[in-house]
Amino acid sequence: MEQELQNLQKFYDIIIEFFVNYSFQIIGAIIVFIIGWFLANKIASAVDALCKRNELDVTLTKFIVNTVKFGLIIGVTIIAVGKLGITLTPFIAGIGAASLGAGLALQGTLSNYGAGLSIIIGRPFIVGNTISVEGVSGVVEEIRLAYTILSTEDGEIITIPNKHIIGEVLVNSFENRVVETVFGIDYHSDPKLAIDVISNVLKEFDEISQEPKAQMGIKEFADFSINIEVRYWAPTKLFFETQYKVNMAIYDAFKQNNINIPFPTYNLIKKD
Known part of the structure; x- marks a missing residue:
């Protein structure tokens, strides 16, 4: 019993020492992250309003807004972690190596994302158009990075991986x-x-x-x-x-x- 109390006391002392030494860094990191998250949302909203004011396509607007917001949050996270005195260089190198392995294992999935990016930027069709590809046709309800969602007159929902759209013969008859x-x-x-x-x-x-x-x-x-x-x-x-x-x-x-x-x-x- 006495040994257990001593172990608890040591654990308590370690925690107290940690918070004494790093409390300001932790508080600073939390404040930086909160402020950064708030600014990222504000900037993303401003970009969204700017895109709508210039009457950009809905899908392209969502892509730009999400890209801006995600990039800002990543930057804020790096700054917040830096406040804790953690070196990110080995971590980034590890992410790079893991990304290479994941990329080789997920070639099909990544090709869908690449095709989706091409659709969003090239805009061969937009939400509301009627497209026919790979023997199916329907109204475009949503364009995502990995796949495109169509709907039919019968209420069916058709999900097409984007890699099956890019490079294929695509018929766009708009809304009719x-x-x-x-x-x-x-x-x-x-x-x-x-x-x-x-x-x-x-x-x-x-x-x-x-x-x-x-x-x-x-x-x-x-x-x-x-x-x-x-x-x-x-x-x-x-x-x-x-x-x-x-x-x-x-x-x-x-x-x-x-x-x-x-x-x-x-x-x-x-x-x-």
């Missing part, structure tokens, strides 16, 4: 997607009338983009029908809904104007 539909009419119907009917139907839908304008015309003369192709731009979030409504409206308009939609017929010869 093109709808391509073919309507067949029989050879007794007037294709000019059919095109006028389709054009009038499309004008009834406010969600269909008027710029660029819808395109329509005779695509081909098939065996049983004159095929009229229609191309128009619809909001990505309402792509299929708009297409289905337009198809039904055109079908009803064809019936009202006596425009027939044919179907294949075959003459069957009965053999005795």
